[in-house]
Amino acid sequence: MSFIKGYLIPRLIQYFVVTFLGLTAIFILPRLLPVDPIKQQLEQYQSFGVYIPPEQQEEMIKTLKQLYGLEGTLWEQYMNFWERLFSGNFGPSFSRYPIPVTQVIAQALPWTIGLLSITTLLSWIIAVIVGSIVGYHRKRWMEAIDVIVMIIRPIPYYVMALICLILFAYIFPIFPLSGGMGIGRKLSFNLETIISIMRHGILPAFTLLIVGIAWQFQSMKLIVQAVRADDHVWYAKTAGVEEKKVVRNHIMRNAMLPMITQLGLQFGTIFTGALITEMVFAYPGIGWILYDAIMKADYNLIMGIMCISVLAITTSIFILDLIYPFFDPRVRYR
Amino acid sequence: MLRRIISLFKDLFEDYRFTVAFIIFSFLFVLSLLSCISPYDPLRLYQVPRGLPPSLNHPLGTNWLGQDVFWRLTFAVKNSLIIAIVTAVFSRVIAVLLGIISGYKGGWLDRVLMAIGDTTMVLPSLIILIIISMVLKDWARSFFNLGLLLAFFSWAWDARVIRSQVLSLRERDFTFVAILSGMSTIKIVWKQLLPHVLPVVFTTFINNMAWAIGMEITLAYLGLGIDPTIPTIGTMLQTAIYRQALFLGLWWWLATPIITAILIFIALYWLSVSISEYLDPRARFQRIGTKR
Numbered sequence: 001m002s003f004i005k006g007y008l009i010p011r012l013i014q015y016f017v018v019t020f021l022g023l024t025a026i027f028i029l030p031r032l033l034p035v036d037p038i039k040q041q042l043e044q045y046q047s048f049g050v051y052i053p054p055e056q057q058e059e060m061i062k063t064l065k066q067l068y069g070l071e072g073t074l075w076e077q078y079m080n081f082w083e084r085l086f087s088g089n090f091g092p093s094f095s096r097y098p099i100p101v102t103q104v105i106a107q108a109l110p111w112t113i114g115l116l117s118i119t120t121l122l123s124w125i126i127a128v129i130v131g132s133i134v135g136y137h138r139k140r141w142m143e144a145i146d147v148i149v150m151i152i153r154p155i156p157y158y159v160m161a162l163i164c165l166i167l168f169a170y171i172f173p174i175f176p177l178s179g180g181m182g183i184g185r186k187l188s189f190n191l192e193t194i195i196s197i198m199r200h201g202i203l204p205a206f207t208l209l210i211v212g213i214a215w216q217f218q219s220m221k222l223i224v225q226a227v228r229a230d231d232h233v234w235y236a237k238t239a240g241v242e243e244k245k246v247v248r249n250h251i252m253r254n255a256m257l258p259m260i261t262q263l264g265l266q267f268g269t270i271f272t273g274a275l276i277t278e279m280v281f282a283y284p285g286i287g288w289i290l291y292d293a294i295m296k297a298d299y300n301l302i303m304g305i306m307c308i309s310v311l312a313i314t315t316s317i318f319i320l321d322l323i324y325p326f327f328d329p330r331v332r333y334r
Numbered sequence: 335m336l337r338r339i340i341s342l343f344k345d346l347f348e349d350y351r352f353t354v355a356f357i358i359f360s361f362l363f364v365l366s367l368l369s370c371i372s373p374y375d376p377l378r379l380y381q382v383p384r385g386l387p388p389s390l391n392h393p394l395g396t397n398w399l400g401q402d403v404f405w406r407l408t409f410a411v412k413n414s415l416i417i418a419i420v421t422a423v424f425s426r427v428i429a430v431l432l433g434i435i436s437g438y439k440g441g442w443l444d445r446v447l448m449a450i451g452d453t454t455m456v457l458p459s460l461i462i463l464i465i466i467s468m469v470l471k472d473w474a475r476s477f478f479n480l481g482l483l484l485a486f487f488s489w490a491w492d493a494r495v496i497r498s499q500v501l502s503l504r505e506r507d508f509t510f511v512a513i514l515s516g517m518s519t520i521k522i523v524w525k526q527l528l529p530h531v532l533p534v535v536f537t538t539f540i541n542n543m544a545w546a547i548g549m550e551i552t553l554a555y556l557g558l559g560i561d562p563t564i565p566t567i568g569t570m571l572q573t574a575i576y577r578q579a580l581f582l583g584l585w586w587w588l589a590t591p592i593i594t595a596i597l598i599f600i601a602l603y604w605l606s607v608s609i610s611e612y613l614d615p616r617a618r619f620q621r622i623g624t625k626r
Contacts, residue, residue, distance in 0.1 A: 014449055021449070032466075150351070150603070154544060154602065154603030155600075158555060162592070166588075279556075291464075294461070302465075317452060
């Protein structure tokens with residue numbers, strides 16, 4: 001009972017407060033964009049050579065405002081925003097007009113989730129295993145891994161992706177330069193399509209993997225090294241506990257806590273985390289669409305994507321907080 | 335005092351990573367100082383023949399816009415470092431203050447501070463940075479303002495790290511001893527907690543510098559942040575890509591910012607790693623080889 005009262009409820013309140021603040025910030029931010037979306041839309045029609053008489057123009061602005069949730073005072077818009085959020089309807093997208101936002105997102109999401117969930121999980125598992133081995137045993141040849149990681153790890157993702165793109169798509173054209181699959185291909189379940197998707201996915205996945213592995217390997221190794229020198233490990237060893245058990249129960253378990261935090265936070269950022277990857281490789285996922293939406297001041301689309309991303313991150317932090325005590329007996333909450 | 339500094343550096347130079355990072359860094363520092371005696375104005379175009387390969391007159395060649403790549407690089411390194419240092423100083427101050435307060439005090443203050451921190455963390459910072467630097471295009475063009483903007487988005491995580499350290503530190507025996515022996519709270523924070531937190535502050539300072547430079551490069555790639563005609567590493571890279579340096583065959587134009595960026599990141603990272611190992615006695619004993 002005290003767990004629920006003293007721990008769960010405060011966390012739950014915190015979760016709702018953070019989500020509320022984040023979503024409110026999202027409501028405000030796109031309204032600060034320097035581009036007026038309605039004016040832009042009208043200009044677009046006029047650039048096609050359509051003549052709109054002034055009285056109809058008024059009418060049109062009114063309809064457009066209604067469609068995009070921009071009518072009324074700021075407060076009314078804000079209420080409207082929550083109403084839309086709870087009904088899960090973000091309205092139509094500006095830049096791809098009658099298609100609703102939810103459909104645009106639903107089309108792009110599988111690409112991003114497919115690419116990121118695989119690379120995130122894979123790099124985490126590899127990094128934890130290799131990191132704890134290298135951190136625990138200190139052999140000569142392992143220093144080589146360390147040096148390689150030390151060189152890769154500090155390079156920011158964008159520069160890394162660029163180098164890989166130049167190397168493997170331009171100088172040695174092994175992989176295609178951009179896109180999610182061959183141009184003009186329709187999504188269907190045959191072998192050729194799947195191979196094409198794989199071929200386009202390998203380079204982005206590869207860059208994400210090396211950066212992810214290098215990043216987490218380093219922290220895992222350092223934590224394992226630190227824990228290895230702790231008193232309780234020394235005690236367990238003196239008490240004659242098997243080495244395998246010492247590594248698994250006394251070292252790994254302590255070292256896992258920060259790693260689990262990292263994994264959880266990374267899963268939270270999956271929905272927007274690949275902005276750069278998708279821009280560099282022109283991969284048709286959420287990041288690509290989001291960038292497009294920002295450039296075209298597509299309120300509804302920006303709003304939809306950011307809401308999903310905020311919800312995903314807050315939820316993963318909340319779940320993390322809940323499972324913390326089960327992993328690390330040292331952490332106590334008051 | 336002088337002897338202590340010398341012996342400190344002697345200890346640090348035992349680590350090959352510190353030595354390499356130190357050499358790279360002094361090289362970059364000299365480069366950024368050289369910008370003062372540059373024969374060319376960094377903002378003017380067509381001052382030298384365009385598209386020349388590296389030669390004695392132009393050590394790193396010239397680009398398609400008629401600028402000397404080497405002298406442009408000196409300005410770029412200087413400007414990028416300024417942005418990085420502004421960001422790191424501001425965000426460290428915020429992170430340390432909030433991290434220690436919320437970790438040690440706990441209770442409602444902790445929850446409020448962490449709620450604010452979590453909010454800035456759950457907002458996808460890159461997207462918001464993009465939006466803000468679009469809205470405040472003119473404001474974000476000065477180094478100082480861009481640094482401030484970046485600082486605002488980089489304190490939360492480190493504050494959380496410091497807080498979690500303080501959380502576990504206050505459960506340790508020496509804190510209890512200090513409390514029981516009647517030490518005042520400020521003194522406990524200053525004498526007992528801060529020394530343990532300091533390695534994190536130092537290393538995150540350097541890591542934060544690296545993050546700021548990386549962010550500047552990313553923003554520049556999107557055509558945001560600093561005015562694209564002012565040389566930074568990001569804008570140099572962006573101009574080279576935008577002007578199709580590879581297809582023109584001017585590889586030195588593209589390779590210069592990429593290699594410099596890699597050198598800076600490796601130097602910063604190795605500095606932070608070696609210094610943190612030096613500052614954290616446990617890691618240090620391990621390196622020297624004495625076992626407890």
